[in-house]
Amino acid sequence: MSERMLTMAEAIREAMCIAFDERPEVFLLGEDVGIYGGAFGVSADMYHRYGAERVLDTPIAELGIVGAAVGAALSGMRPIVEIQFSDFTAQAMDQIANQAAKIHFMLGGALHVPMVLRTPQGSGTGAAAQHSQNLEPWFASVPGLKVVVPSNPADAKGLLLSSIDDPNPVIFLEHKLLYKIPGREPVPEGSTRIPLGVSKVVREGKDLTIVATGIMVNKAWEVCEKLSAEGISITLIDPRTISPLDMQPVFESVDKTGRLLVVQEGPAHAGFINEVIAQMAGSASFGSLIAPIKRLAGMNIPIPYAPQLEKAAVPQIEDIEIAAREIVKNWR
Amino acid sequence: MSFKYPVVMPKMSMTMETGELIIFHVKVGDHVKSGDVLFEVMTDKIDMEVDAPADGVIDSLLAEPGAVIEIGKPVLIMLTDTEVMAFDFGNEEVEAVQVEQIEQVEVKIAPPTAAVILNESVKAVPKARSEAAKRGVDLRTIAATGPDKTITMHDLNNAQVDPAMAARQKANRALIAKGIEMSRGIAQASFSRTVNSDFETATLIRAWASVLRSRPDLAIHTHVGVALIIESKYGSALPVFKDPDHLAHEDLKALVASTSEAAKNGKVPLAMLTGATTTIFDVSRYSMNSSTPLLFPNQVTSLTIGYGTESEKNISLTIDLNFCDFYDGALLLDALVASITKH
Numbered sequence: 001m002s003e004r005m006l007t008m009a010e011a012i013r014e015a016m017c018i019a020f021d022e023r024p025e026v027f028l029l030g031e032d033v034g035i036y037g038g039a040f041g042v043s044a045d046m047y048h049r050y051g052a053e054r055v056l057d058t059p060i061a062e063l064g065i066v067g068a069a070v071g072a073a074l075s076g077m078r079p080i081v082e083i084q085f086s087d088f089t090a091q092a093m094d095q096i097a098n099q100a101a102k103i104h105f106m107l108g109g110a111l112h113v114p115m116v117l118r119t120p121q122g123s124g125t126g127a128a129a130q131h132s133q134n135l136e137p138w139f140a141s142v143p144g145l146k147v148v149v150p151s152n153p154a155d156a157k158g159l160l161l162s163s164i165d166d167p168n169p170v171i172f173l174e175h176k177l178l179y180k181i182p183g184r185e186p187v188p189e190g191s192t193r194i195p196l197g198v199s200k201v202v203r204e205g206k207d208l209t210i211v212a213t214g215i216m217v218n219k220a221w222e223v224c225e226k227l228s229a230e231g232i233s234i235t236l237i238d239p240r241t242i243s244p245l246d247m248q249p250v251f252e253s254v255d256k257t258g259r260l261l262v263v264q265e266g267p268a269h270a271g272f273i274n275e276v277i278a279q280m281a282g283s284a285s286f287g288s289l290i291a292p293i294k295r296l297a298g299m300n301i302p303i304p305y306a307p308q309l310e311k312a313a314v315p316q317i318e319d320i321e322i323a324a325r326e327i328v329k330n331w332r
Numbered sequence: 333m334s335f336k337y338p339v340v341m342p343k344m345s346m347t348m349e350t351g352e353l354i355i356f357h358v359k360v361g362d363h364v365k366s367g368d369v370l371f372e373v374m375t376d377k378i379d380m381e382v383d384a385p386a387d388g389v390i391d392s393l394l395a396e397p398g399a400v401i402e403i404g405k406p407v408l409i410m411l412t413d414t415e416v417m418a419f420d421f422g423n424e425e426v427e428a429v430q431v432e433q434i435e436q437v438e439v440k441i442a443p444p445t446a447a448v449i450l451n452e453s454v455k456a457v458p459k460a461r462s463e464a465a466k467r468g469v470d471l472r473t474i475a476a477t478g479p480d481k482t483i484t485m486h487d488l489n490n491a492q493v494d495p496a497m498a499a500r501q502k503a504n505r506a507l508i509a510k511g512i513e514m515s516r517g518i519a520q521a522s523f524s525r526t527v528n529s530d531f532e533t534a535t536l537i538r539a540w541a542s543v544l545r546s547r548p549d550l551a552i553h554t555h556v557g558v559a560l561i562i563e564s565k566y567g568s569a570l571p572v573f574k575d576p577d578h579l580a581h582e583d584l585k586a587l588v589a590s591t592s593e594a595a596k597n598g599k600v601p602l603a604m605l606t607g608a609t610t611t612i613f614d615v616s617r618y619s620m621n622s623s624t625p626l627l628f629p630n631q632v633t634s635l636t637i638g639y640g641t642e643s644e645k646n647i648s649l650t651i652d653l654n655f656c657d658f659y660d661g662a663l664l665l666d667a668l669v670a671s672i673t674k675h
Contacts, residue, residue: 258459258485287462290485330479331457332486 003186009042009179011153011187012118015160016043016080018191020050023078026164029056029065030082039084040120040179062091066117070100073115078164085131086121086173089138100169101144112167116160122175122215122265123314129302132310134266136213139171140243140275146170146196147243151217153183155240158194166196175215175265184221199246201253205233207328209253211276212263213242216315220263223320232328242272250276251285258290259327265314268297291331294323335413336391338406339370343606344380347510347629350400351375353407362390364410371407378503388412456483463488470502504567514629519653522625523665529616529645531672533560533592534576534585537612539671540635541577543664544610550632550655550664551609559608559628560588562595569595570611571604610634616645625650632656633664 006014019026032039034047034057047055058065062083069079083089089096100113123132139147148163148170150156156174163170202217203224212220217238224234235253239245254260260280264273277293280286296315304310341351351373358370364384372381391409395401454471456464460483464471471483474491478484541556556577559570571591576584591604610631615623616639625648626634632655638646647669651661 258457287458290457290459292457332484 004189005182006153006157006187007180007182008150008153008156008174009040009044011157011183012042012160012174013044013046014187015157015164016046017049019078019080019161019164020046020054022191023164025076026078026080027054027056027072028080028082029058029069031058031060031065031084033057033082038082040176042118042174042179043082062088063095066092066095066100069115069117070095070103070113073100073113073169074103074111078114079116080164081115081117083117083119085127086119086135087130087133089117089119089135093138096139096145096169096171097142101142104168105144113169114164114167115169116163116166116172117169118160118172118174120176120179121173122177123298123303123310124177124215126305126307126310128305132303134214134264134298134314136173136242136264136266136272137270139173140272144168145243146241148172148196148241149214150174150240151178151212151214151238152185154185154187155194155200155238157187158192159196159240161191162193162196165193170196173214177215178218181218194240196241197244197246198241199237199239199249201249202236202238203234204253205235205257207232207234207257208259208261208324209235209237209250209257210261210263210320210324211237211239211250211273213239213272214265216263216265216320219315219317220320222317223324226321227324227328230325232325234324239276242275245275245279247276247279247283250280251283254280254285255288258288259331260289260291261294261296261320261323261327263296263315263320264298266298267300268295269300271297273297291327294327296320296323335411337386337388337410337412338394339382339385339408339410340406341373341401341403342380342382342602343403344373344375344378344602345507345605347507347514348375348403350402353395353397353399353401354379355397356393356408357381358390358408360390360392364388364390370410373401373407382407384410386410386412454483455481456488457485460485460488468499470499473501501567504569508568508570511628512626515627515631518627520625520627520650521653521658521661522648522650523661524622524646524648525665525669526640526644526646527669527673529640529643532585533614534581534588535672536635536637537573537576537588538579538581538584540610540612540668541573541575543667543671544633545577546667547664550660553607553609553630555607555609557607557609559611560592561611561613562592564595564597569600570608571595571600572606572608573604574607612637615639621646622648627652635668 016028028043033043034055037044043055066081069081072079100115103111103113122134136149139145148159150159160172163172210220220236224236227234235257237249237253262273262276264271273295280293296319298314301313303313354372354374356371358364366384366386368384369381370384372379388410391411393408394406401407456471474483474487476483477487537558541558544556555575557572557574558576559572562569611626611628611634613626614637616637619639622638623636625636627650632652634650636648640646649661649665
């Protein structure tokens with residue numbers, strides 16, 4: 001089998017096509033996902049391969065799009081919704097949080113909502129405050145939603161196929177800056193799956209544990225590489241699904257390293273990564289800490305339009321590098 | 333003829349009220365020599381052996397191991413021919429019996445436990461805290477080099493701490509702190525005078541004892557016992573010099589010297605552990621001018637000696653205002669200064 005290096009957009013498309021081929025009830029709907037090929041080119045030629053009945057271009061009406069998908073899911077279909085920018089999910093939030101997330105529970109398990117909502121998120125594209133948010137905690141705080149944040153093409157493929165299999169709603173948050181970047185690892189051929197709710201130990205080291213989500217996994221990887229040349233070895237953990245959250249590898253790693261740095265793109269205040277800190281603080285592994293837990297997160301401001309300010313508003317590689325080095329050097 | 337002599341639960345610290353009998357080393361009918369170990373007792377985490385005060389035969393054991401016994405109550409009865417020690421047990425006033433114990437005793441310490449070591453007053457990383465508890469290390473004995481003066485694992489691992497020593501220091505500190513705490517609520521006042529520094533510690537002890545003896549109205553005891561705080565390897569030790577003004581100056585000087593030396597090594601003769609009616613704390617040896625005045629329970633006065641100049645020291649007197657007023661206090665210090673200046 002050849003080792004294929006795909007971009008995340010290619011890997012996601014491949015997963016959707018596999019699902020389309022395996023299950024006739026799977027279809028894609030969203031703004032410009034058809035003829036245009038998706039705002040970020042993720043669906044590309046799928047319209048031409050599967051036709052207008054399975055790749056549906058919709059009006060600009062997010063609440064209607066998600067409402068249609070929830071209805072279709074309740075009546076036996078497996079819709080994949082694409083919302084052009086995750087910021088626009090605000091328009092659809094009643095269908096997401098009040099309908100999709102709660103129907104299975106409120107009807108005593110009699111009905112399922114097997115819907116996947118894919119949406120690009122994050123800053124770095126110069127698209128300003130209403131097109132650049134990281135909204136992970138919005139979804140992670142709603143019981144009934146599973147939330148996936150892939151950091152690389154291989155994970156994106158396996159996790160998306162598992163999400164489509166899942167009998168209830170999954171929010172699939174894709175970082176825009178990762179779409180065009182090939183992963184470090186080859187993407188396996190065929191219909192392969194990665195289970196939801198299993199954190200990935202990306203690399204293992206003995207001096208520091210970094211937990212990062214989405215694009216921050218990639219930034220942290222660069223730091224791991226750089227600091228290993230200085231003799232600092234780092235364990236990097238990617239939760240991959242932030243809801244449900246698998247903390248076990250984090251506990252096990254901190255038991256060995258004694259130091260924890262957590263990194264997320266979204267604002268620090270009430271951010272998802274705070275959940276990692278809270279669970280660590282209340283765990284038996286708390287006693288293994290030899291340093292205060294360090295958090296790197298976005299500033300508590302709307303993402304600025306000016307490129308320099310946009311960059312300064314969220315953690316960058318240099319920020320992670322400085323924080324990682326300081327923890328290890330200052331806390332022995 | 334043999335006399336019945338009760339060997340009692342000794343008072344080993346100023347806050348001790350009871351002791352637990354751990355084990356007998358003798359049984360009824362045993363012949364013992366003066367100094368043989370009769371039984372072991374435990375209090376405040378300190379274990380101590382109690383020796384036979386004289387040659388004799390064990391007549392009866394009055395308690396079971398594990399029993400908690402008040403100080404001064406008999407633990408066993410021995411028969412002895414040593415008349416000077418003899419005591420008829422028919423008398424109920426057993427508390428009046430004072431065992432003349434001049435053996436130097438090495439105090440043994442129970443193994444430290446995690447619960448004893450936990451404390452909140454220092455900053456330490458969680459791992460250092462749990463490790464310190466596991467190792468029986470008092471974190472207050474560790475120098476912090478981490479950010480915000482936090483104890484790191486590096487600090488803990490590099491600290492050369494003997495856990496038994498740390499536990500002993502902690503027990504010792506707790507005893508003194510408890511004593512001070514008990515007397516904290518007492519209305520007290522302090523006075524200071526600067527004096528010429530050419531006096532010896534023995535001179536001061538003697539002079540202070542004489543001054544106090546001349547003021548029976550201040551006494552709640554019939555004797556004068558001057559405790560001298562000495563820094564030992566286990567923390568502060570407080571040997572008590574009983575009626576030092578009755579000793580010849582040279583004898584007292586020798587006793588102060590030998591006791592100080594022994595106390596530094598953590599050994600204080602059992603008989604010198606109790607009976608303090610006043611306390612002297614000399615901080616001048618650390619070049620300190622003064623320190624917080626101390627007043628121990630059941631003591632009406634204390635003295636602190638501070639460093640003044642090369643030729644001067646500060647003497648400060650703390651008094652319990654229930655026993656004397658400000659004017660009395662001033663007179664008392666005045667009399668002491670006059671007495672040591674005269675020498």
